[in-house]
Amino acid sequence: NAGVTQTPKFRVLKTGQSMTLLCAQDMNHEYMYWYRQDPGMGLRLIHYSVGEGTTAKGEVPDGYNVSRLKKQNFLLGLESAAPSQTSVYFCASRSLAGSRNEQFFGPGTRLTVL
Amino acid sequence: AQTVTQSQPEMSVQEAETVTLSCTYDTSESDYYLFWYKQPPSRQMILVIRQEAYKQQNATENRFSVNFQKAAKSFSLKISDSQLGDAAMYFCASTAQGGSQGNLIFGKGTKLSVKP
Numbered sequence: 521n522a523g524v525t526q527t528p529k530f531r532v533l534k535t536g537q538s539m540t541l542l543c544a545q546d547m548n549h550e551y552m553y554w555y556r557q558d559p560g561m562g563l564r565l566i567h568y569s570v571g572e573g574t575t576a577k578g579e580v581p582d583g584y585n586v587s588r589l590k591k592q593n594f595l596l597g598l599e600s601a602a603p604s605q606t607s608v609y610f611c612a613s614r615s616l617a618g619s620r621n622e623q624f625f626g627p628g629t630r631l632t633v634l
Numbered sequence: 635a636q637t638v639t640q641s642q643p644e645m646s647v648q649e650a651e652t653v654t655l656s657c658t659y660d661t662s663e664s665d666y667y668l669f670w671y672k673q674p675p676s677r678q679m680i681l682v683i684r685q686e687a688y689k690q691q692n693a694t695e696n697r698f699s700v701n702f703q704k705a706a707k708s709f710s711l712k713i714s715d716s717q718l719g720d721a722a723m724y725f726c727a728s729t730a731q732g733g734s735q736g737n738l739i740f741g742k743g744t745k746l747s748v749k750p
Contacts, residue, residue: 553738561742562740563727610679
């Protein structure tokens with residue numbers, strides 16, 4: 521049971537390049553989330569998904585797109601990277617069942633855009 | 635916009651002593667959840683403790699306990715018998731109002747140092 525995994529762990533991009541971050545969870549969770557963490561800002565929600573084939577915008581969605589074609593995977597895409605997207609990106613998942621409302625986090629991806 | 639406020643950017647505690655981290659939040663919901671997450675230098679987000687708003691009893695997890703004041707919208711974390719491994723960033727979070735997606739609103743964090 522790996523929990524929540526993220527690929528890659530580190531990446532350096534040039535302005536204008538594109539890339540996709542992959543999040544995978546093996547807990548059969550319905551909900552999945554993408555956050556970004558910037559110094560002094562805490563975590564802010566980018567996009568989230570309440571189930572396979574559905575996505576929704578969070579607090580800071582501009583410049584990002586997401587897809588959830590399979591229940592266990594949640595992809596975050598940057599079509600044209602900008603230096604302002606330099607950040608640490610966290611994926612999280614949560615079960616619909618039960619009342620704990622707990623989100624389980626992946627290890628994060630450090631992205632630098634030059 | 636809904637906010638979670640951690641007014642102490644940095645805190646320091648002597649090993650074996652007790653420290654309290656502050657958190658206030660705003661929400662219009664009557665039922666919500668509050669969390670404290672720990673982020674050590676490894677960057678992994680680790681759930682420390684959670685509190686359901688409808689429960690009056692303060693949550694406790696071993697050396698970690700909370701002081702939940704619903705009317706004041708305050709949710710402080712007390713760490714007893716502090717250990718070197720407690721040194722980390724601590725984030726307070728609240729479930730977002732308006733919907734059941736369980737989205738979290740995070741504070742900006744408190745960096746805790748533990749002195750030997």
